[in-house]
Amino acid sequence: MALKRVWTPTNNYSSGGTKTILVIHSMEGFTGANGAKDCAIYFQGNVGASSQVCIDNNRGTIWEGVARQYGSWTQCNYNSRAISCEQSGYASWSKDYWLTNRSNQLHNVADWLAEESAKTGIPLVKISDPNGTGVIYHSNLGPTGCGHSDPGNGWPINEVLAWAKGGSTPAESEEMDMAASVAYYNGKPYFAYVGPDHKVRVNGGIIDKDNYAKSGADIDIDQTSGQKMVCYTNRDGLLCTYLQNVGDSKWYWENRDMATI
Numbered sequence: 001m002a003l004k005r006v007w008t009p010t011n012n013y014s015s016g017g018t019k020t021i022l023v024i025h026s027m028e029g030f031t032g033a034n035g036a037k038d039c040a041i042y043f044q045g046n047v048g049a050s051s052q053v054c055i056d057n058n059r060g061t062i063w064e065g066v067a068r069q070y071g072s073w074t075q076c077n078y079n080s081r082a083i084s085c086e087q088s089g090y091a092s093w094s095k096d097y098w099l100t101n102r103s104n105q106l107h108n109v110a111d112w113l114a115e116e117s118a119k120t121g122i123p124l125v126k127i128s129d130p131n132g133t134g135v136i137y138h139s140n141l142g143p144t145g146c147g148h149s150d151p152g153n154g155w156p157i158n159e160v161l162a163w164a165k166g167g168s169t170p171a172e173s174e175e176m177d178m179a180a181s182v183a184y185y186n187g188k189p190y191f192a193y194v195g196p197d198h199k200v201r202v203n204g205g206i207i208d209k210d211n212y213a214k215s216g217a218d219i220d221i222d223q224t225s226g227q228k229m230v231c232y233t234n235r236d237g238l239l240c241t242y243l244q245n246v247g248d249s250k251w252y253w254e255n256r257d258m259a260t261i
């Protein structure tokens, strides 16, 4: 989809040269509901740092602080050649965590890469040598590029580049199996199902507002502890498991991918 770019200008930039690399970062924080906006506002301060764009899990909207032809202050000596994308999150996150919990964000990054590639001619290929031209991690820039380790080995570059090349399609166009399920605890029924917005609910409450289901949802309840467990498949085809303890309103994501059992 065409991204809505909210212009959030900062004075933290230098002149730019010929752009050759699209650089992927993680903010190492800013994981709140409006992390990208918060980070863009942070970069407006006298903080000696900036990014062309800040991206989070709010689908379709990104925050742009430095025009692409300038050098944002994110990669030290590569700033003049780089167009940078800062994402909410941490380099320590696993691939499963990114795909399960940050699907919207990753699709936003894919759309951003597609738009930047179309404007600049920089190809949508992952490179690790900063003397080449393509999409590169901040960590690939080495000490000359500030010596950082983001966005981390778990960041799902192959998926994001596939979406970027193919156009990022929303789940709404996909065919879905929306089977519901029920389990009882102390005589009370608990229904798990997927709503028209593709979000999983238990007795009406959405268990994760950021995540979307591709399958129906299955619920099971441990009759000893009362702990509820809901499983479904998300839009990327990954198993998602959420747990809720008795007396707690919050659902917790837990990695129970089949490969780990």
Ligand SMILES: [Zn+2]
Pocket: 024, 025, 026, 074, 138, 148, 150
């Ligand atoms: Zn970085």
